[in-house]
Amino acid sequence: MQDLILTGPALPSAMEALEKEFRVHRYWEATDKTAFLKSQTNTRFVASSGHAKLDGAMMDQLPALEIISNFGVGVDAIDLKAARTRNIRVTNTPEVLNDAVAELALALMLATCRRIVDADAHVRSGKWPNGNYPLTGELTGGTVGILGLGRIGKEIARRCQAFKMQVVYHGRTKQRFEPFPYYDNLIDMARDVDWLVAVVPGDTGTIGLVSREVLEALGPTGAFVNVGRGTLVDEPAMLDLLKSGKLGAAGLDVFAEEPKMSPEFWDLPNVVLSPHQGSATTKTRWAMGDLFVRNLLAHRDGNPLITPVV
Numbered sequence: 001m002q003d004l005i006l007t008g009p010a011l012p013s014a015m016e017a018l019e020k021e022f023r024v025h026r027y028w029e030a031t032d033k034t035a036f037l038k039s040q041t042n043t044r045f046v047a048s049s050g051h052a053k054l055d056g057a058m059m060d061q062l063p064a065l066e067i068i069s070n071f072g073v074g075v076d077a078i079d080l081k082a083a084r085t086r087n088i089r090v091t092n093t094p095e096v097l098n099d100a101v102a103e104l105a106l107a108l109m110l111a112t113c114r115r116i117v118d119a120d121a122h123v124r125s126g127k128w129p130n131g132n133y134p135l136t137g138e139l140t141g142g143t144v145g146i147l148g149l150g151r152i153g154k155e156i157a158r159r160c161q162a163f164k165m166q167v168v169y170h171g172r173t174k175q176r177f178e179p180f181p182y183y184d185n186l187i188d189m190a191r192d193v194d195w196l197v198a199v200v201p202g203d204t205g206t207i208g209l210v211s212r213e214v215l216e217a218l219g220p221t222g223a224f225v226n227v228g229r230g231t232l233v234d235e236p237a238m239l240d241l242l243k244s245g246k247l248g249a250a251g252l253d254v255f256a257e258e259p260k261m262s263p264e265f266w267d268l269p270n271v272v273l274s275p276h277q278g279s280a281t282t283k284t285r286w287a288m289g290d291l292f293v294r295n296l297l298a299h300r301d302g303n304p305l306i307t308p309v310v
């Protein structure tokens with residue numbers, strides 16, 4: 001049996017599959033990480049639970065490392081350049097989570113627009129007999145700008161169309177075969193839409209992409225939904241604008257330093273908060289775990305990787 005380092009806890013189904021095929025070493029449980037890595041100089045396989053940082057320094061401590069299989073499509077925790085220069089392959093879990101993440105994006109849009117969380121609190125706190133909940137907006141007829149019309153972005157677009165919304169998008173490139181109007185400038189798009197939904201990767205190129213200027217362009221009647229990564233938005237600016245009403249509302253699944261965030265978010269009735277659960281359904285997490293393990297087995301058995309990144 002081959003040795004494998006698992007960086008964080010895995011689902012029971014993935015754990016069972018890993019333990020059947022590999023001698024699994026639990027990195028997150030090691031009290032002395034340096035000693036742990038020193039004991040793994042012959043280890044060729046790393047299974048990343050998705051959030052643990054895997055940088056060049058760590059890769060250097062594992063000279064036999066050949067592959068990192070990431071649980072999740074976003075590989076922002078892994079230094080891909082460092083992996084490439086060391087001939088380390090990297091895989092992820094794309095496609096199988098598209099529907100679940102798109103569903104959560106729409107759930108956040110609906111909850112934010114119809115104030116579902118705040119209205120629920122209104123009922124539970126016994127306020128209803130004293131007066132109806134204030135009127136809300138609706139998705140129907142609105143325009144949504146998708147920042148990142150990729151695999152998940154396209155699923156969000158389809159669902160928005162089912163809600164009778166107009167869809168436009170921004171990315172680095174115009175996609176020839178997509179029917180939606182393209183904006184080459186994010187601020188221009190933000191100015192023209194009611195909803196800005198972000199689903200770009202959290203790599204270095206996207207840090208702070210949704211800047212104060214973008215959020216100001218979205219404005220007091222606009223809403224921002226983030227199911228990409230917390231790092232892509234200027235979080236302090238967003239908080240400031242939400243507090244002052246210069247940004248209408250937000251539905252947030254991801255945060256720059258999650259699970260930490262400013263407690264000031266908790267008091268805002270125009271914000272719906274979600275603990276990074278875009279892909280967190282039983283069905284989708286099972287499929288992700290399956291792909292996560294199959295990539296490792298493909299490499300071990302000398303077969304082509306199923307979903308390679310590097």
Ligand code: NAP
Pocket residue numbers: 073074075094095097101147148149150151152153170171172173174199200201202205206209227228229253254276277278279280
């Ligand atoms: P994808 O298919 O690669 O799509 C990414 C999109 O982002 C592409 O359309 C790309 O278009 C655009 N993009 C990339 N860099 C950009 C930049 N600098 N400026 C503007 N647009 C940029 O990826 P995906 O599978 O849809 O996943 C997207 C991300 O969603 C993941 O990387 C992850 O961070 C996040 N995610 C979150 C959850 C959750 O639980 N909340 C779950 C899964 C994924 P261009 O190349 O044309 O720019």
Ligand code: 8YV
Pocket residue numbers: 049050051071072073074075097276277278279280
């Ligand atoms: C996961 C995600 O929650 O796939 C991604 O990029 O953000 C989510 O599906 C995470 O990566 C697993 O820990």
